Amino acid sequence: MAPDAPGGHAVPAPLTPPLVELRPLVSADAATIASWSLDPRFVAGADWTPDLSLEVHVAFQLRIVTDPPADLIRLGAVHEGELVGYVDLHGHEPRRRELGYVIGDSHRWGRGYGGAAARAGLAYGFGVLGLTEIWAEALTGNTASVRILQGLGMTEIDHGAPGPYRRFTISVGS
Numbered sequence: 481m482a483p484d485a486p487g488g489h490a491v492p493a494p495l496t497p498p499l500v501e502l503r504p505l506v507s508a509d510a511a512t513i514a515s516w517s518l519d520p521r522f523v524a525g526a527d528w529t530p531d532l533s534l535e536v537h538v539a540f541q542l543r544i545v546t547d548p549p550a551d552l553i554r555l556g557a558v559h560e561g562e563l564v565g566y567v568d569l570h571g572h573e574p575r576r577r578e579l580g581y582v583i584g585d586s587h588r589w590g591r592g593y594g595g596a597a598a599r600a601g602l603a604y605g606f607g608v609l610g611l612t613e614i615w616a617e618a619l620t621g622n623t624a625s626v627r628i629l630q631g632l633g634m635t636e637i638d639h640g641a642p643g644p645y646r647r648f649t650i651s652v653g654s
């Protein structure tokens with residue numbers, strides 16, 4: 481707590497900045513995102529196509545930044561000024577979208593960025609886009625992603641249903 485303000489009221493200390501903040505992507509981010517393709521662990525975890533050249537990845541990422549598909553909102557996830565991932569809100573329904581998130585490359589995994597990015601994505605979807613429902617899915621074996629979705633307070637749909645994915649949803653007011 482900072483020293484008392486005039487009048488005897490304690491002044492709250494500055495809030496700690498969030499671990500991850502979201503911002504629009506810019507063209508320069510394409511090279512950063514593409515560079516994660518050089519990390520085989522990341523490529524496997526993110527299910528990117530292996531064995532593509534860096535140039536192909538840069539061109540692909542640049543196209544998404546400059547001319548994204550109509551149903552995709554992709555935001556950069558930034559920690560202390562550095563791009564550490566991105567968050568997707570995907571879908572064509574006016575009030576409902578799918579949340580996706582990626583942290584790259586894999587040396588940044590396990591530091592809380594994924595959970596923080598996903599939480600910021602939910603806040604953006606509900607608070608800025610005015611969505612009423614956000615859903616997400618994770619491969620059953622993707623423990624980190626499943627824990628993120630559970631940690632966000634999302635409800636699992638069709639728990640135990642056959643198939644490789646576990647699906648989660650959260651609605652306004654739930």
Ligand SMILES: CC(C)(COP(=O)(O)OP(=O)(O)OC[C@H]1O[C@@H](n2cnc3c(N)ncnc32)[C@H](O)[C@@H]1OP(=O)(O)O)[C@@H](O)C(=O)NCCC(=O)NCCS
Pocket residue numbers: 525526527579580581582583584588589590591592593594595596617618622623624625627628631
């Ligand atoms: C999934 C992913 C985003 C997680 O990012 P991250 O920064 O490592 O996540 P966090 O550090 O916030 O950890 C999230 C949770 O998973 C746990 N976790 C992290 N790595 C783990 C691992 N290898 N095994 C088990 N649990 C793990 C953490 O302890 C944390 O759980 P907690 O909140 O209960 O403590 C990241 O691995 C990634 O980008 N993977 C490739 C893309 C992907 O799978 N995206 C999700 C599908 S849309």
